[in-house]
Amino acid sequence: MSQARGFLGSSIGRKVIMAVTGAILFGFVLAHMLGNLQVYLGPEAMNHYAAFLRQVLHGAGLWIARSVLLVSVVLHIWSATSLTLSSRAARSIGYRERRWKESTYASRTMRWSGVIILLFVIYHLLHFTTGTVHPSFIEGDVYHNFVAGFRSVPVSVFYIAAMVLLGLHLRHGFWSMFQTLGVSHPRYMRWAHAGSWVFAILIVVGNISFPVAVLAGAVK
Amino acid sequence: MKLTLKVWRQKDARSEGRFVTYETDRANPDMSFLEMLDVVNEGLVAKREDPIAFDHDCREGICGTCGFVINGVPHGPKPRTTVCQLHMRSFRDGDVLTLEPWRADAFPVLKDLIVDRSAFDRIIAAGGFITAPIGGAPDGNAIPIRKEDADLAMDAAACIGCAACVAACPNASAMLFASAKIAQLALLPQGQPERWDRVRKMVARMDAERFGTCTNHGECEAVCPKGIRMEFIARMNADYVKASLTAGRRATGVAEASGG
Amino acid sequence: MELRSQIPSGPLEKKWEKHRFEMKLVNPANKRKYTVLVVGSGLAGAGAAASMAELGYNIKCFCYQDSPRRAHSIAAQGGINAAKNYRNDGDSVLRLFYDTIKGGDFRSREANVYRLAEISVNIIDQCVAQGVPFAREYGGLLDNRSFGGAQVSRTFYARGQTGQQLLLGAYQALERQIGLGQVEMFSRHEMQELIVVDGRARGIVVRDMVTGEVETHMADAVCLATGGYGNVFYLATYAKGCNATAIWRAYKKGAAFANPCFTQIHPTCIPVTGEYQSKLTLMSESLRNDGRIWVPKKKGDKRAPDAIPEEERDYYLERMYPTFGNLAPRDIASRAAKRVCDEGRGVGPTGYGVYLDFKDAVARLGRKMIEEKYGNLFEMYERITDEDPYRVPMRIYPASHYTMGGLWVDYDLMSTIPGLFVLGEANFSDHGANRLGASALMQGLADGYFVIPYTIGNYLAQTKAERVPEDHSDVRAAQSAVAQRTKRLLEIPGNRTVASFYRELGRVMWEHCGMTRSAEGLREGLRLVPKLREEFWKNVRVLGDGAEINQSLEVAGRVADFLELGELLCLDALERDESCGCHFRVEHQMADGEARRDDKGFCHVAAWEYAGEGRKPVRHVEPLTFENVDLTIRSYK
Numbered sequence A: 001m002s003q004a005r006g007f008l009g010s011s012i013g014r015k016v017i018m019a020v021t022g023a024i025l026f027g028f029v030l031a032h033m034l035g036n037l038q039v040y041l042g043p044e045a046m047n048h049y050a051a052f053l054r055q056v057l058h059g060a061g062l063w064i065a066r067s068v069l070l071v072s073v074v075l076h077i078w079s080a081t082s083l084t085l086s087s088r089a090a091r092s093i094g095y096r097e098r099r100w101k102e103s104t105y106a107s108r109t110m111r112w113s114g115v116i117i118l119l120f121v122i123y124h125l126l127h128f129t130t131g132t133v134h135p136s137f138i139e140g141d142v143y144h145n146f147v148a149g150f151r152s153v154p155v156s157v158f159y160i161a162a163m164v165l166l167g168l169h170l171r172h173g174f175w176s177m178f179q180t181l182g183v184s185h186p187r188y189m190r191w192a193h194a195g196s197w198v199f200a201i202l203i204v205v206g207n208i209s210f211p212v213a214v215l216a217g218a219v220k
Numbered sequence B: 001m002k003l004t005l006k007v008w009r010q011k012d013a014r015s016e017g018r019f020v021t022y023e024t025d026r027a028n029p030d031m032s033f034l035e036m037l038d039v040v041n042e043g044l045v046a047k048r049e050d051p052i053a054f055d056h057d058c059r060e061g062i063c064g065t066c067g068f069v070i071n072g073v074p075h076g077p078k079p080r081t082t083v084c085q086l087h088m089r090s091f092r093d094g095d096v097l098t099l100e101p102w103r104a105d106a107f108p109v110l111k112d113l114i115v116d117r118s119a120f121d122r123i124i125a126a127g128g129f130i131t132a133p134i135g136g137a138p139d140g141n142a143i144p145i146r147k148e149d150a151d152l153a154m155d156a157a158a159c160i161g162c163a164a165c166v167a168a169c170p171n172a173s174a175m176l177f178a179s180a181k182i183a184q185l186a187l188l189p190q191g192q193p194e195r196w197d198r199v200r201k202m203v204a205r206m207d208a209e210r211f212g213t214c215t216n217h218g219e220c221e222a223v224c225p226k227g228i229r230m231e232f233i234a235r236m237n238a239d240y241v242k243a244s245l246t247a248g249r250r251a252t253g254v255a256e257a258s259g260g
Numbered sequence C: 001m002e003l004r005s006q007i008p009s010g011p012l013e014k015k016w017e018k019h020r021f022e023m024k025l026v027n028p029a030n031k032r033k034y035t036v037l038v039v040g041s042g043l044a045g046a047g048a049a050a051s052m053a054e055l056g057y058n059i060k061c062f063c064y065q066d067s068p069r070r071a072h073s074i075a076a077q078g079g080i081n082a083a084k085n086y087r088n089d090g091d092s093v094l095r096l097f098y099d100t101i102k103g104g105d106f107r108s109r110e111a112n113v114y115r116l117a118e119i120s121v122n123i124i125d126q127c128v129a130q131g132v133p134f135a136r137e138y139g140g141l142l143d144n145r146s147f148g149g150a151q152v153s154r155t156f157y158a159r160g161q162t163g164q165q166l167l168l169g170a171y172q173a174l175e176r177q178i179g180l181g182q183v184e185m186f187s188r189h190e191m192q193e194l195i196v197v198d199g200r201a202r203g204i205v206v207r208d209m210v211t212g213e214v215e216t217h218m219a220d221a222v223c224l225a226t227g228g229y230g231n232v233f234y235l236a237t238y239a240k241g242c243n244a245t246a247i248w249r250a251y252k253k254g255a256a257f258a259n260p261c262f263t264q265i266h267p268t269c270i271p272v273t274g275e276y277q278s279k280l281t282l283m284s285e286s287l288r289n290d291g292r293i294w295v296p297k298k299k300g301d302k303r304a305p306d307a308i309p310e311e312e313r314d315y316y317l318e319r320m321y322p323t324f325g326n327l328a329p330r331d332i333a334s335r336a337a338k339r340v341c342d343e344g345r346g347v348g349p350t351g352y353g354v355y356l357d358f359k360d361a362v363a364r365l366g367r368k369m370i371e372e373k374y375g376n377l378f379e380m381y382e383r384i385t386d387e388d389p390y391r392v393p394m395r396i397y398p399a400s401h402y403t404m405g406g407l408w409v410d411y412d413l414m415s416t417i418p419g420l421f422v423l424g425e426a427n428f429s430d431h432g433a434n435r436l437g438a439s440a441l442m443q444g445l446a447d448g449y450f451v452i453p454y455t456i457g458n459y460l461a462q463t464k465a466e467r468v469p470e471d472h473s474d475v476r477a478a479q480s481a482v483a484q485r486t487k488r489l490l491e492i493p494g495n496r497t498v499a500s501f502y503r504e505l506g507r508v509m510w511e512h513c514g515m516t517r518s519a520e521g522l523r524e525g526l527r528l529v530p531k532l533r534e535e536f537w538k539n540v541r542v543l544g545d546g547a548e549i550n551q552s553l554e555v556a557g558r559v560a561d562f563l564e565l566g567e568l569l570c571l572d573a574l575e576r577d578e579s580c581g582c583h584f585r586v587e588h589q590m591a592d593g594e595a596r597r598d599d600k601g602f603c604h605v606a607a608w609e610y611a612g613e614g615r616k617p618v619r620h621v622e623p624l625t626f627e628n629v630d631l632t633i634r635s636y637k
């Protein structure tokens, strides 16, 4: 046990937690986006898919997935915050002048993009899962909720903005996972860097297409 | 060349510091940056002002003593170059240069541009060595080492301990420095027996010295005068994970107890 | 004062073994009762501190840098010799011994040099075990390169950073002992006095360079490993902080100073560009393996190097020394360079430079190969000069680089003060009148790893571990001497900066006691140095106070000592009325300008004893006897 505490207490240990949970979250976001693409196949497909998700393992599947996600988010946030705090403490007097050479806008804004993603997720759950903030929520009619939800321009805009930040977060986060988990061979790291762009763009474009499609009237 | 210098002046570790502006027109493109400061200091002494204190020794880029931040970049604008090797031809006439000491709570400022980097020594003392008591070594050629590994180990070993990586890191993390030594020794057969204990001890020490943690910004790599690469941080991470997962095995010594 | 060299009897190759057997041992339980001070954390110092700590002695180690890892050994580039004969090219302990004796122009002790050659083999093994990443071949075995003054390939190297890697090995061994609490490290501490009680070295007085506090450290023995004094020439390849303070104070407390005039000038340094120049950067001698040295045949030929056709180039080393060519020993290569420049054939803006050309090497081996061997040296050169040596030949010129002279020590490395041991470049022991390349690292580690651990025991076994009270009159005296000196420096109402005095001293020494020396030149030096010293103590301006980091105060203290040492250097050079190795007296040369030794008159070590303020020091002599080599005329033709 003290072993584990040592690991979780250490800088690298917490980084690794962040990478692993980050990977899970990334996996979810990717799958989620692909699943949502079914909206383009029409109401039946979409609702059928949603219903199917609820039947996996007689409904247990969903809850398992949900708990894994929840734990990941919590751990991810915990590690992110505690590491951020120790790094803040490591330089209490800053520089008057700073010039960046290799770090990216994405890498320097992970904390902000992350927090905003969190806020987004909370809103998003109230929006599509509980329907609390949804104008005309119909339990089970995911397709309706979806289309009705995005008809409101401000809501769509907020989604789009959130997705851009998610893209930034993944742009650095994706390859960062490999670095953190110890992939050191230059060849594979080149791939990881390329992957950052590919997946970030894929997920952002895919997700943004939904509100856009609704507003454009392509999906009714 | 004419230059304006905005230099951080601080009497000692306890005092408050501030920026003071100096003008000089005696700079010359063939001077090293430190020689330019020498000239400025000569002028200050002539005016009975306290000269600017900065750390330096070899002045050929190998001892790692020198170093401060010039216009927001540790060791200044020229890549792979320590300030002692940085020449004024890298600047233009009329430039305004801001000089600041390394900033990290693990490195208290002792005076002006001089900081206390002893935390680095303590990280090495924690495990940055191979236990090879003097006298008992086998022949140098007893264990052949794959050239690729020897060369990679040398890449890592080239670190001069200047601490520019910490100064540059947005998190004031010392991971590039620590990983260079950990990777060097992990790449060599002689380093294997202590490999897993070493990485855990050194990382523990590094954390205890209150350095920040790496979030893979890569600034360290960009300013490192010796071209130490983030690749070594990745190696250290991998070793650390493996070490932590496998740590804690203990021999029972039963055999000994039961023996005659 | 008598100089007892304590060289063991018996055949050369058995002396060290026999001696190790005869030396007294301190039993493990008693070791922890003894405290030894090690001043210096270079190869010699760090090596000594680590090896003695491993034995169980309590060690306190001191250095002026902010970390022991920064000792000047770090700057060594080329490599370290060892008689491993891995090349199968006819090397052997005996040959390394002979090359070193001959390279030193027969002015060193046979017994010491032989021991050094013997130990060289263990050093490589030790360093490999510590994880020093020496260059290797594709088969995985250690690689070698050849170096000046040798016809075999016995130099081990780690890119162009051999000294750095060897020092980090020693430093890590030292840090391990610090971690274990066996060594207490004092960085940013400068030794300023030696404490001698009842004729034995019992402690030192140091200045904490951060707080300015004057501290006293008592012990049962003191080891000085404080490096060379070549900075007396101001412009040198040494680190700025290298100083003679520690050995000079020991000298003034009664330790004899041997062969001060044996100072080495390194042939391959980057030439001076201007008045502001603060140091000269060395380009490793290993470059001479593949680079060809030349100057134009015509005087004052100011054409660009590539505009000068082959037949108008003078590859003078290859011409004058066909056998060794560009690998001729340092003193010879340096003087040859000076000669051609004095003839007005020098190159570069100042006319004080010669070309080191890699065109043929690149053509022969390909750029890739050259890059592997010298990549970082070429980078360094380009950084400093802004010229690309792959295309334009390097410009090089000799500079002060090493001091063979130093405190006199016996076979056990003990000075004329009992309990004061001197290691590494700080002693005079192994290199005679000229050191061969790649043999100083060897000596530093030999002294630190493999000699002192034995000889210190032999000394301590014969001395009771008894404390000296901190308030003992001799201790008090040493403390106040240090405090007084600092106070005095700070109170001089002068208006000349320390640097200006330092530069002038350098000019005088280089001019009158440099690469070539003459009686009247040296007499002039003996007139100028004391004059400058006098002005220094009247007219130097040191600002600030003693209770803080005060870099001008630090330099002032060092320059003050150089101003005294410089005089002794000239004096020794004047009295050694012969040419040998690096000590070249124009009065004594062959027709072809080679050094002419006087073995009848000067086949000895000159050891100077301090005789008090303003009195001429006493010159003692330790005759050198050669039973295993005959004194040939050193020829590299």
Ligand SMILES: Cc1cc2nc3c(=O)[nH]c(=O)nc-3n(C[C@H](O)[C@H](O)[C@H](O)COP(=O)(O)OP(=O)(O)OC[C@H]3O[C@@H](n4cnc5c(N)ncnc54)[C@H](O)[C@@H]3O)c2cc1C
Binding pocket: C039, C040, C041, C042, C043, C044, C045, C062, C063, C064, C065, C068, C070, C071, C072, C073, C074, C075, C076, C077, C078, C079, C080, C081, C162, C163, C189, C190, C191, C192, C225, C226, C227, C228, C237, C238, C239, C242, C243, C245, C246, C282, C284, C401, C402, C423, C424, C425, C426, C437, C438, C439, C440, C441, C442, C444
């Ligand atoms: C540029 C250069 C290149 C070289 N290349 C080679 C080479 O390729 N091969 C080779 O064999 N040799 C080479 N040499 C020579 C060799 O590096 C040195 O002779 C050797 O390293 C000296 O080691 P040392 O331990 O005796 O002294 P140093 O390494 O100089 O250590 C001196 C130590 O004493 C401490 N010290 C000094 N004064 C004081 C004081 N007053 N108070 C407290 N501490 C003090 C310093 O802090 C330092 O720790 C080179 C030298 C130079 C300058």
Ligand code: HEM
Binding pocket: A015, A018, A019, A020, A022, A023, A025, A026, A029, A076, A077, A080, A081, A110, A111, A113, A114, A115, A116, A117, A118, A166, A169, A170, A172, A173, A174, A176, A177, A178, A180, A181, B214, B215, B216
């Ligand atoms: C409260 C919300 C979040 C915060 C504060 C946050 C913060 C961070 C921080 C600081 C990092 C470290 C960057 C690095 O080490 O390079 C990180 C990494 C990462 N985050 Fe987040 N994040 C959050 C939510 C998310 C979400 C919802 C996802 C998934 C879509 C995600 C995916 C990732 C990934 C993949 C990484 C890379 C792991 C690594 O760096 O090794 N994060 N996050």
Ligand code: HEM
Binding pocket: A029, A032, A036, A050, A053, A066, A069, A117, A121, A124, A125, A128, A129, A142, A146, A159, A166, A207, A208, A210, A211
């Ligand atoms: C525009 C992009 C997105 C769309 C259109 C969208 C759509 C939906 C819809 C319709 C649901 C409800 C599904 C159901 O109840 O069966 C849902 C649930 C959810 N979404 Fe999204 N989503 C998007 C982006 C995201 C992002 C980026 C994240 C996380 C970072 C996310 C996290 C979740 C979570 C956690 C749930 C709850 C799943 C559950 O029922 O447990 N979504 N989303």
Ligand code: SF4
Binding pocket: B158, B159, B160, B161, B162, B163, B164, B165, B166, B176, B177, B180, B220, B223, B224, B225, B226, B227, B228
């Ligand atoms: S890793 Fe580079 S920047 Fe950091 S201490 Fe070593 S040499 Fe300096």
Ligand code: F3S
Binding pocket: B168, B169, B170, B171, B172, B173, B174, B175, B176, B213, B214, B215, B216, B217, B218, B219, B220, B221, B230
């Ligand atoms: S800059 Fe800092 S965040 Fe990591 S990659 Fe370098 S240590």
Ligand code: FES
Binding pocket: B055, B056, B057, B058, B059, B060, B061, B062, B063, B064, B065, B066, B067, B082, B083, B084, B085
């Ligand atoms: S002074 Fe030695 S690295 Fe700059």
